Amino acid sequence: MRRRLINSTLAVVLVVIAVFGISLVIVETRTIESGARESVQSEAVRLVSILDSRLIGGERVESGVLSEQITPDRYARVDIPGRAAIEIGERPEGDVIASTERGEQGETVRVEESRSAISRELGRTLMVILAVALLAVIAAVFLAVRQANRLTAPLTDLAETAERLGSGDPRPRHRRYGVPELDRVADVLDASAERIARMLTAERRLAADASHQLRTPLTALSMRLEEITLTDDPETVKDEATIALTQVERLTDVVQRLLTNSRDPQSGSAVTFDLDEVIKQQLEEWRPATRSEGRALVRSGKQGLRAVGTPGAVAQVLATLIENSLMHGDGTVALRTRVTGNQAVVEVTDEGPGVSPDLGSRVFERTVSGRNSTGLGLAVARDLAEADGGRLELLQPYPPVFALFLSREAGDHGESPED
Template identity: 45%
Template sequence: MRRRLLSSTLLVAVIAVLLLGIPLGVAVNRLIHEEATQELSGEAKSLVGDVEYARGQEQPIDPEQLAKKYPERYIQIYARGTPPQVITVGTEPPMDRRLDASAQSESGVYVVVVRDKTQVEQQVHAWLLLILALAAVALAVAVGLAVVQSRRLTLPLRDLAMIAERLGSGEARPSKHRYGIQELDRVAEVLDRSATRIADLLAREREFATDASHQLRTPLTGLTMRLEEIVAAADDPKVVKEEGEAAIVQAERLTAVIDELLAAARRQRHAQTSVVELDALLDQQFIEWGPAFSRSGRKLMLSGTRGLKALGTSGGISQVISTLLENSLKHGGGPVTVTTSSTNKSIVIEVADQGNGIPEDIAPRVFERNMSGAGGTGLGLTLARALAAADGGRLELVRPRPAVFAVFLRPVGDSGRYRVVSGPA
C-alpha cells in the first residue's frame, strides 16, 4: 500500500508539472522574444528620430556615438539625399543568429537595428532552467508529502491490525489510540468498544466461576451435614427418614442455586416474582442450619411476627438468609436471632448475633466484592445483596457491632409484582 501511494502521488505530480511546465516554457520563450523584438523596434524608432534631428540641425552623424549609445547592436542607416548617405555601426551577426527591427521616416530615413539572438536564447534557457528547477522542487515536495501521508495511513493500519490480532488472542484491552483521520478513528472506536465488550464477557465468565464455587459451597455443606446425620443415626429409621428428606431438600436447593447462578450469568431473571410464605422458608432454614449451630454450642432462635408473606423468589430469599446464617456461624458469636416484622412499605427479616461484629473501617464497604475482614472470600454478602435486589428488595447492614443485617422485601400487593427484573450484577 505504501509503494502504491508513493507511485500514484508521484505520477499525479509529474502529470501536473508537465501540464503546467510545458505551456509555461512555451509562453516564457515567446514572451522573451517578443520583448527583444519590441526593444529593437523602439531603438530603431528612437534612432530615426535622432537622425532626423541631426539632419535638421545640419549636424553630421557620428558612428562612434551611436556605437556607445547602442552597444552590441549592428545598425544600418540609409538617408535619402544627394548623394544618399549610408552609415553602418557595429559588427553584423550571422544570418541565422539575427534578430532585427526597422523604422522609416517620411523624409526618407530608413534604419535597421540588428542584434545577436544568442543573448535572447541564453535568457530563455535561464528561465527554462528555473522552471525545471521549480518542477524538480515540486516533485520532491510531492514525494515528501507522499511519504508522510503513506506513513500516516499505513502505520495506523498496522496498529489497528495488531489491536485486532490481540483481540483475537483474548487480550481484550482498549488501546484508546486515535490518529486524526476520521475513518481510522472510527475503526479504532469500534475496536475499543469490542475490546470493552469482550473484556466484560471474560470478566463475567470469571465472576460466574467464582460465584458458582462460593454459592454452591453452602448447599453442599448442608447436604454433607444431612448425610452425616444419616450415618450417625443409622440405627434409628425415623431419624434416617427425616434426615434423608432434609438431604433431598438440600439437593433441590442446590439445583435452585445453579439456576440462580445461570440466570445471573445471563444478566436476566426470566421468572416472575411470586408470593413467598416466610414461615415455611425460615423453618426450612432452621432445619438446615440447626444441627450446625448445635454442634458449635450456639443457639439459633426465631422471633417476631409470624404468617408474613412477601414478593420474591423462594430460591433467592433462601440463599440470602442462608448466607447471613453462614456468616453468623463462621464469624459471629453467641446466640443468633432471626426476627421478622412488617411495615407499610416492606417485610423485614433481621439476622443478629452477639459476636464482635464488623470493624469500623470495613463496615461501609462490607458489600463490596472481595471485601472481607475475617479471611473469607468476600463474595457472599455481595451476591446476597445482588439476589435481594433482583427480587426487588435490598440487604442492609443495620448495626456493625454486634452485627445486625436486615433484608427488606416487597409486601404482597406491590405494584411491581409481575415485573421481570435484572439478575445479580
C-alpha cells in the same frame, strides 16, 4: 500503503508540473522572442528618427554619433543615398533577428541581433522554471511523507488495538486522530472493548459467585449423604434422602438464579411464598452444623408471614447470613421475623464480636472481608435480595444484626412468637 500514498502524491505533482511547466516554457519562449523582435524594431525606428532629424538639420552623420544610440551586441547598417554605408557594431553570424526601416530622406536602417542572446535569456528562464519545479517536488515529497505518516500511523495503532482485543486485553485506549473516518473506527473499537470487558467481568463474577454460593448447598448435601451411609434405619434413610432431594432442588435453583442474574441482575422472578417454610427449611439444614459447633440456632418473632420474592433466593440469602454467623460469630445464632410497614423483615444475629468499625457499610462490597474469606458472600446475598425488589442491610455492627427486607403480601397476619 505508506509507499502507495507517497507514490500517488508524487505522480500527481509531477503530472501537474509537467503540464504547467511545458505550457509555461512555450509561453515564455514566444514572449521572449516577441519581445526581442519588438526591441530590434523599436531600435531601428529610433535610429531612423535620429537620422531624419540630422539630415534635415544638415548635421553630420557618422558611426561615432550613431553608435551611442544602439544597444551593445547589436549590429546596425545605415544606407544614405549618395553616401557610403555606415556600419555600427559587429555583424552577427548565423540566425539573426532583423528589422529594416526607411526614413523620410530616403535613408535605410537595418538592425540585427543574434538569436544566441534570445537563447541565453530563454535558458535563464528555463533554469528558474526548473528550480521552482524542483522546489515543488521537494515540498510535495515532504507533504506526501507527512500525510502518509498521518494516515498510516493511526491505522497501525488501530491494528495494535484490535490485536490487543483479540489477545484478551479489553482496555479501551480512547485515542483519536483528527480524521473522522479513523476516529469512527476508534469509537467502534473502544465500544467493543468496553462490551468485552463487561462480558469478561460478568463471566468472572459468575464463576466466583457460583463457586461461593454452591459451596453451602453441596456441603449440606454431603452431610445428608454421610448420614445415609452411617445408618441402617430405613425411616432415617428415607428422611435424609428427602432432605437431600430438597438440597438438590435448592442447588438447581441456586444455579438457575446465578445464571439469571448474570444475564440481567434486575430480572427477578418474584412470587408470593410462605416465609415460615423457607425459615423452617433453613433451621433444619443448619441445626446439624450448629450442634457440631456446640452452638444453638433459634427462631422467634411473627409467624404466618407471606412475602414477595424468590424462595430459593431468600433461602440462599438466609443461608449466607447463618453461615457468616457460624464462621465469624459466636454463641447462639438467632433468626427473628417482624413486620415494618408493608415489609416483612428477617433479622439474623449472634453473640460474636460483630463487624469492625473500619468496615462499616463496606461489608457488602465484593472482596471486602474482615476475616480470611473471599468477601463474596454478603455481596452476592445483597444482589439476590435486590433482584426481587428486597434489600439486605446491616442494622447494627455489635452485636451484629443483618436484616433482610421483603415486600409483604397485603392482608397477611402474624401469630404468637415461637422461640
